Amino acid sequence: MSLLSLHDVSLRFGNDPQRPSVLESISLEVGEGEFVTVLGPSGCGKTSLLRLIAGFQESTGGEIVFDGQKVSGPSAERVVVFQQAGLYPWLNLRNNVAFGLKLRRRKVDWRLVEETIDIVGLKGYESYAPYELSGGMQQRAALARALVMSPRLLLMDEPFGALDALTRQRMQEFILELRERLDLTIFFITHDVEEAILLGDRMLIMQAEPGRVTFDEDIRLPRPRSEATTLTPEFQVIRQRALQTLGRVSIAAAGFTDLDTALSLNFDGSSSAREQRA
């Protein structure tokens, strides 16, 4: 049995049937230990999908089952790492990482906290305030705060989206390393094609208006992977296919039929296509 299953999940805001649903009949299964990346243009509903799985929001149709139980709210078994680290400024790094453990009645296992801080490479910074840490370090701290809970599923919503290119690359390498060391199930949202391919065991591509999954394939690149993997021909083939799929996605979203025009569009900013339509 898979860890997470979505059956015909849909989401719409308001009662106007003219408005396209945010998400329409999404069904998928995520197995234990899988690293699933979700790629899509902005507005395709990928963050909404993650929020449904996290339990922040309820779907308007279908059901989400996690570990045999219907998802009805947030839980520390499905911890979210956001694009903004969102550390609490009144707590130092150590206490930020221990935040989730302190919410439980049990005594805080400080050794586990120290170990987790070490794992994300922040040993020596335990007493630093969040605003004394760089963006990349803050994001590592947010990751530690999630990892310390030993979640069954890690939900990551464009976690490196706010970082500069170099730091993002370092964080991608770091996640790859972490994956080799720890047994994690990850649902990872991004709008970066290369990131989606490099990190995932499996990649989903989403289409907008209405939001649905149009591509779902395993990425059979050998592990361990690293930045160098992006230079291999195999990687480039997958990248090309992803871009093509996204091209098709953009055509559909923009009402285009001409593939060349669509492929010339920036895959993320289908804005240029929207302008032409208007």
Added chain:
Amino acid sequence: MKSFLTSRVTSTFLVLAGAVVLWSFVSASHVFPPFAVPSPIAVWHAFISTWTHGYLQKTMGQDIVASLARVTVGFVGAVVLGVPMGLAMAESTIVHRLIDPFLQLGRPVPPLAYIPLFVVWFGLGEFPKVLLILVGTLPVMVISTIGGVRSVPAQRYEVAKSLGARRHQLFTRVTLPSVLPEIFTGMRVGIGVAWGTLVAAELIAASVGLGWLVEQAANQLQTAIVFAAIIVIGLLGFLMELTIRTIERFAIPWRGRA
């Protein structure tokens, strides 16, 4: 940072010194009669004499102590009552609906308008004066606390929920620390309101205090004493604000940085 601080202190000092020089010229030019614009030296003498010999049997020190005590008690009362009120109103719709109409109706009323009522109800003692300060400052504290709760970034709650926080934990571990900066802003605004209300209260019914001193001296055209008392009120208000700011720096070092 250091040179910035120094230069700011220097510039403040220079501006004030310049104002005193200008003031001396204006008073020395006798464009206005001395009872309207006394010279800085006359004001200094008035201060010293009020400090050592007193005015109408009350020394400046007694006036300061009386006024400081009233302001402090009224202001602290407003904080102690206003913050929980604001929190309760922000957390509960029912509480908000119960209290908000009074808050909205009471807010535009100048505290001075309550004085006759308070005198009728509570007499001329300390209680009505302190209560007046409390009533004047309370809305500031309530409103800034509510504003603080409303402006907590949604993500702070989602992070906590995702880590398994229950409802009461969201309040104690996210709302309370998050709202601190706005409470301090409210306190800094509130201390000014408190002083304003105090002087108004002492104008009517008092026998000691800086507001009372201003009123009595003005009645006898002792303008130099009026000037001295006004400057002392300004300095005390400024010092109290400075104290709050210093506490703030230790209590919420993350302000403006996160």
